[in-house]
Every structure is written in C-alpha cells, then in structure tokens.
Amino acid sequence: MPIPRDDGCTLTGALSVTTEIERCATIIHGPSGCAHHNFSLLHALHAARDHITTPALISTDMSEREVIFGGEHLLEEAIFEAFSRHPDIICVLSTCVAATIGDDVDALCRIPHDIPVIHVPTGGFLGGGFLSGHINALQTLSHLAKRGEGSLSVNLVGEKTLEYEVQEHYREVSRILASMGVPVHTRFVCGSSLPDIQRLGNASLNILRDPSMVPLGTTLDRELGIPFVDSFPLGMEGTIRFMEEVGAALSLDVTDAIAEEEALQREMVRAFSSLKGKRIRFSTRYAEEGVFHPGYELAEMLDLEIHEHGNPVPVPDPFPVGTHGIRRLLNRWMRGCHA
Amino acid sequence: MKQIALYGKGGIGKSTTSANLSAALSLQGLDVLQIGCDPKRDSTRMLMQGTLIPTVMDLVRKRGDPAVTLDEVVYRGFHGVRCVEAGGPEPGVGCAGRGIIATFQILEKLGALDADVVVYDVLGDVVCGGFAMPMREGYAEEVYLVTSGELMSLYAANNICKAISRLSSRARSRCRLGGVICNAKNLPREEELVAEFAEKIGSFMIQFIPRDQVVQQSELNRRTVIQFAPESGQAEVYRTFARKIMENRRLDIPTPLEMEDLEDLAYAYST
Structure with a gap:
C-alpha cells in the first residue's frame, strides 16, 4: 500500500x-x-x-x-x-x-x-x-492580499513549517535566489506578519515548496496573477534546473549564477572524494521506488556502488534543498560509510 | 417490566395515543412512566393537565452539568402516571439527537427507568442515531408504529421499519416491532389499507383508533380522553388498546417495503 x-x-x-x-x-x-x-x-x-x-x-x-x-x-x-x-x-x-x-x-x-x-x-x-x-x-x-505591481522578487509558498530543517531549506533557497539577484518577498507562511501577507501580490513569481502545493499555486496565479515554479530545488541537477526555471520565469540571464553554482557543486563532490568506490544501500524504507531518484544521482556522481550488503545511508523525504542540503546529507553518508 | 416505544410521522397522533395509553394502563393498576423524546416537549402535557414540565435538557442547560435529581425530572400526572420530557436545543442549533442520548444516560444513572410499563414517545422520524436510542439494547423491546392511511404517513412508518430491522439484526438486540396502530384520518377503507400494510411488512394491526371529535375536545380541555370523557366510545378504544398491548406476545422483525410497492398499495385503496 x-x-x-x-x-x-x-x-x-x-x-x-x-x-x-x-x-x-x-x-x-x-x-x-x-x-x-x-x-x-x-x-x-x-x-x-x-x-x-x-x-x-x-x-x-x-x-x-x-x-x-x-x-x-x-x-x-x-x-x-x-x-x-x-x-x-x-x-x-x-x-x-x-x-x-x-x-x-x-x-x-x-x-x-x-x-x-x-x-x-x-x-x-x-x-x-x-x-x-x-x-x-x-x-x-x-484573500487578504491584492494584486500588486510585480516587483522583481519571489514568494516562498507552502513551506513545511513542521519539518526540522525548515530554516536550513529557507536559507539555501534564499542563497540560490540571491545568487541570481532575486530577493525573497514574502514567506507564505513562515514567521510572517500580516502586512507581509497583505503584500503577497507584489512579487512576480511564487516558488512552491513542493508539487503538492500546485492547487494553491494555480489559485494564486488566477487571483493575483503570479505564476509559479512547482518546487524548491532538489538534487544536483535539480538545483541547476530550478535556477534555469526561475531565470526563464523572470526573464533573467542566469548563466553566470549557474556557472558559479556548478563550480560549488564540483568543489563539494571533491570534498567527499573519500567516499569514492564505497558500497552503499539506501537505509530509508519507502513504499515507492521513485523517491530514491536523487539518491541514485548522488551515488553515480560520487562513484558509489549500490549493493544489498552495502553501508546503510539515508535518503530522506523530503529531500534536502539545494547544494548545501546535499552537503549536509553527504556528511551523514560519510558517517554511514565510516569514511 | 415492559418497555414500549411509539414511533410515527410528525403530527400523526403519537403523543395523544401515548398519553391515553399511559392513562388507561395506570387505571389497570400499573405503575407507568411516560418519556417524551422530542425537543417539542409536549408528549406528557395532557397527562399533566396542560402543564409543560421542565425537561431534562432544560436542567442540564441551566446547570451546565448533568447533576440533576430524580425529583427534578419526574412529575406525577393523571392517576399517578410518572412523566419525563427529554427536551432539547432551540430549533435550528446544536444536536437534538445527542440530547436524547444524554437524557437516557442521565435517566439510567438516576435509576429512573423503572416501572411496570415504560412508554417512550419519540419524535416524527428516526433521523439519526440519537432518536434510535429508545430502540437500543436495554430500552424499548417493543416498537409500535402509529400511522394513518395517508401515503406520507405510511412512508414514514415504513422508513422506521428500516431502523427496527437494522437494529434488531445486531447481536443481543431484543428490539422488535410489536404492531401497527391505525390512528384514522377518516379515509375510505383506511382500516383495511393499514391492516394490509402491517401484514406486508410482516406484522399486524394491533388497534384501529377511529377519528372522533372527543379527542380534540379533551385536548382543548387539557385532558386525555380517558380522563375527560371516560364514558365515551373513544375512551373504550384506548382501554381496549391498553389491554391488547399488555397481552401482546407477537414481536416481529419487519421487512420494509420498496417505495414502489408502498405506492401501489396506497393506490389500490385510493378509489
């Protein structure tokens, strides 16, 4: 089931x-x-x-x-x-x-x-x-918000306020957005004030926490005229894709920002080179296979062998956000592999 | 102890029938307790000579807790018949069904449900679990349906059969249909129609109560027929009915009719 x-x-x-x-x-x-x-x-x-x-x-x-x-x-x-x-x-x-x-x-x-x-x-x-x-x-x-002028800024919509790493995820998505010159307008809702909420309509893009928020994203698009990107950045490739999507939605040239992010990712992979060649298995149990996709991506990038008797490493759901999220996750994989 | 419940369409004469039944039973020398299970609270009014007694729910509402005593909820009416009204919320708010459940729990706790005969007079239709409370284990074991020959009244009675057959299929349930009471509206061949309906649902017509002006006269004088016009033919009908109830050993699990069959039946008697 x-x-x-x-x-x-x-x-x-x-x-x-x-x-x-x-x-x-x-x-x-x-x-x-x-x-x-x-x-x-x-x-x-x-x-x-x-x-x-x-x-x-x-x-x-x-x-x-x-x-x-x-x-x-x-x-x-x-x-x-x-x-x-x-x-x-x-x-x-x-x-x-x-x-x-x-x-x-x-x-x-x-x-x-x-x-x-x-x-x-x-x-x-x-x-x-x-x-x-x-x-x-x-x-x-x-309904407390009105349509606004559409400044170059984004709202973060539907953050999972009960997850332990909600602030880490927020800092990471803010960092990635800032690297493209895009400020966060309103967190809808996480530690926000009433005026923040009332000004919701002034942003020009909504970034949904994950695709479960699409029904809300659609409503906000209709009511406030703000389009959406359907998820925070997840995984290495996913982070780059996220930057491309945001760039396209806001008509920004994000080539340099992406090049910097890719450099950061390469540097991070090098920092975990001691993991290379290790045998791992995913210790987190899920009913659906699809959840492991970012785990496979990481294993391939770090040249890890997935084996049924490998070292147990977690693939958390929700998956950590952005490049720094992966860094935190790889630290846990290091511990799992005693590397 | 005999526990019986009267169910039927709103306005069909359940309270009149119940009150006259209770009055007649008390004259047989029985200790009778009548419980009105309707937020309208007028079940026992004729037994109480026109007085609306305080209801169990009134007391709970005022006190805020169910700490009521027996003396505060049980009132002696005509010939010592003990009367209780469940009461309930104002029309349009809250949950009357829950009010009935709470009333039963309070009466149970007070040990009030003790008499030779307990008569439950329940509102129009079994709209929710609360109003099926009198049919549950430990309460009424005999349900009597009050109906006239009108289709809507038969329809309501048939619907109540569904609740009886549902509840009686439960383990340890002793709730059964005791019979059908025809409270006549002076329709042609009404007695035959209701008798056939009763047979078709797997029961029988225990009493035909003719329409008589004396019922209205008694009510205008705030009395039961038994008290106001004891010599009348109508009073004799109620006394006969009370005897039949005490002697009745026939208890059935009814089989409700399909809507079409019910309509066909009513149609057959319409000309």
Whole structure:
C-alpha cells in the first residue's frame, strides 16, 4: 500500500500555518483535546528548533452541553477573549465536532471587526487531512492580499513549517535566489506578519515548496496573477534546473549564477572524494521506488556502488534543498560509510 | 417490566395515543412512566393537565452539568402516571439527537427507568442515531408504529421499519416491532389499507383508533380522553388498546417495503 501523503488531521495542517503568523491569535472551536494535542506537537517541534514561545492558541472548550445546545456563544466569547490580547489577526479553525453539529462559524467571523477575523473550515471528517488543512489555511489567507505591481522578487509558498530543517531549506533557497539577484518577498507562511501577507501580490513569481502545493499555486496565479515554479530545488541537477526555471520565469540571464553554482557543486563532490568506490544501500524504507531518484544521482556522481550488503545511508523525504542540503546529507553518508 | 416505544410521522397522533395509553394502563393498576423524546416537549402535557414540565435538557442547560435529581425530572400526572420530557436545543442549533442520548444516560444513572410499563414517545422520524436510542439494547423491546392511511404517513412508518430491522439484526438486540396502530384520518377503507400494510411488512394491526371529535375536545380541555370523557366510545378504544398491548406476545422483525410497492398499495385503496 502506498504511503498516504495527505494523512493526519486537517486542523494540524491549518495550525502549521496560522501559528507561523506573527501576532496572530488562533481559536480552535471544539473540545479542548483538539487544541491540546496540537499545542503539544507544535510546542515540542518549536522547542526542538530553540523556539520556546508557546503557540498562541485559544480553545473554545466545547463539551456535551454545547454539542446539544449549540456552541456559537462560546466562539463569540473566545473571539472577545482573543481581541483582549490585541493581535493583528484572528484565525478561527473549526473541528469535527463543531462541523458535525453545524455551528455557523462563518457567520460569526463575517461580523465586521477592526482586524481580520478569518475562518478556516477544518472539520477533518469531511475528507482531506493535513495537506488540505495546510492548503485551505493558505488559500483563505491569500484573500487578504491584492494584486500588486510585480516587483522583481519571489514568494516562498507552502513551506513545511513542521519539518526540522525548515530554516536550513529557507536559507539555501534564499542563497540560490540571491545568487541570481532575486530577493525573497514574502514567506507564505513562515514567521510572517500580516502586512507581509497583505503584500503577497507584489512579487512576480511564487516558488512552491513542493508539487503538492500546485492547487494553491494555480489559485494564486488566477487571483493575483503570479505564476509559479512547482518546487524548491532538489538534487544536483535539480538545483541547476530550478535556477534555469526561475531565470526563464523572470526573464533573467542566469548563466553566470549557474556557472558559479556548478563550480560549488564540483568543489563539494571533491570534498567527499573519500567516499569514492564505497558500497552503499539506501537505509530509508519507502513504499515507492521513485523517491530514491536523487539518491541514485548522488551515488553515480560520487562513484558509489549500490549493493544489498552495502553501508546503510539515508535518503530522506523530503529531500534536502539545494547544494548545501546535499552537503549536509553527504556528511551523514560519510558517517554511514565510516569514511 | 415492559418497555414500549411509539414511533410515527410528525403530527400523526403519537403523543395523544401515548398519553391515553399511559392513562388507561395506570387505571389497570400499573405503575407507568411516560418519556417524551422530542425537543417539542409536549408528549406528557395532557397527562399533566396542560402543564409543560421542565425537561431534562432544560436542567442540564441551566446547570451546565448533568447533576440533576430524580425529583427534578419526574412529575406525577393523571392517576399517578410518572412523566419525563427529554427536551432539547432551540430549533435550528446544536444536536437534538445527542440530547436524547444524554437524557437516557442521565435517566439510567438516576435509576429512573423503572416501572411496570415504560412508554417512550419519540419524535416524527428516526433521523439519526440519537432518536434510535429508545430502540437500543436495554430500552424499548417493543416498537409500535402509529400511522394513518395517508401515503406520507405510511412512508414514514415504513422508513422506521428500516431502523427496527437494522437494529434488531445486531447481536443481543431484543428490539422488535410489536404492531401497527391505525390512528384514522377518516379515509375510505383506511382500516383495511393499514391492516394490509402491517401484514406486508410482516406484522399486524394491533388497534384501529377511529377519528372522533372527543379527542380534540379533551385536548382543548387539557385532558386525555380517558380522563375527560371516560364514558365515551373513544375512551373504550384506548382501554381496549391498553389491554391488547399488555397481552401482546407477537414481536416481529419487519421487512420494509420498496417505495414502489408502498405506492401501489396506497393506490389500490385510493378509489
């Protein structure tokens, strides 16, 4: 059976977005458990990245009483409570229970407020999992942006904010873009502010984290007139191809930048020459073969033999971004080969 | 202890039938408990001389927790019939089905479900799991369908059969169809039609209740027929019905009809 890529909780997917917005209060309309297990997960992941502020979550703490009589009054109180913390934006996420009994969350969010109060429908039982929560949240937030003048800059769209190396990936893609003279406009969304999001439309290209974000990329193209490149750079050849795509999309001459990147890649391969001739096997287990493609590319470039009794080396998924991502990965391969 | 539930289309006369049944049973010397399982909360009104009693859900809503006592939810009505109303949310919000489930849990915890006969009067249709609660294990073992000869009423009754046959197929389930009650609307050949419907679904018509002005008169006087017009023929019908219920040993797993067959049946009696 293939590994499901859209599994998990819709609410968690949406929270991976809203908790990355600065000065945002997120209300979870449902039983306290829905907030608690997500709070624990987010807090643990943030702490692992030395980020120790707790996620700004408010639970409406629904009980059986609200299930029977309706819970809209609790949501009203929670919105009131959120206002008292003076956020820039309030995101209201629904849960399975709130959606089942049909609380009209939309109607409460539509009441005019001084700051944006947005509703992301996240009743998980309605189908879809983590990914749809992630995309729905971004899609809803994108309505806060207007079409802009299209400055020479790019947005990073759909970063996986719960992955351990999210900042490393960001630094690497920024470095590659900077080498072509392209600045990052808005990270949509990772540590971003409300004004960042509202200015989303001013960039001239969106770079999607990976192809799972294509539905969002398509919407942003339609709504804000910003085309997209469908993935961060992955693998050696993939990094060069990424640079060509970005260059073509922005009508830039990137010949020199590519030559520099290729030189950097050659230098990196030389630095790992002690691996040459080693026997390896991929220790990461996947249901699908295609995931190993960048692993084969690396093995060939470093002249490694793939053998069933070889040294175990990982091929992580998501694959590390850009040339420096490969450098970090090859350090792990060195350890695997005791080289 | 005998536990029975009355189901049928909204407005067909379940509450009137239930209240008169409970009244008649109490006059047989039985300890009767009637539980209204409808957010409209008017099942026991005639037994309570026109008073709408506080519902279990009212108390839960006010208190915020299910810590209610027996005295607060059980009220004595005509001839000592004990009355309970489940109640529920305001129309259009929340989940009434969950309200019924919560009510049953509370009544169970209070040990309230104890009588010679418990009569559950359930709202129009078995719209969700909550309203099938009285049919679950440990509650009503006999379900009676209340219908007239009108197609829509038969349709609702047939639909409820689906819930009964589904629930009765479960392990340890003792829920069965006890019979069909024809609460007449004065249609031509109505008694024959409902009797044939009952037979076709694998049951029988346990009682034909004719249409009579005295029912409306009694209700306008906030009484059951049994109390308001005990000498009337209609009161005798209810008393007969109560005896038949106590004597009934026939319990069936019904086989619901297909829509077409139901229509053909109603059509055959339409001329």
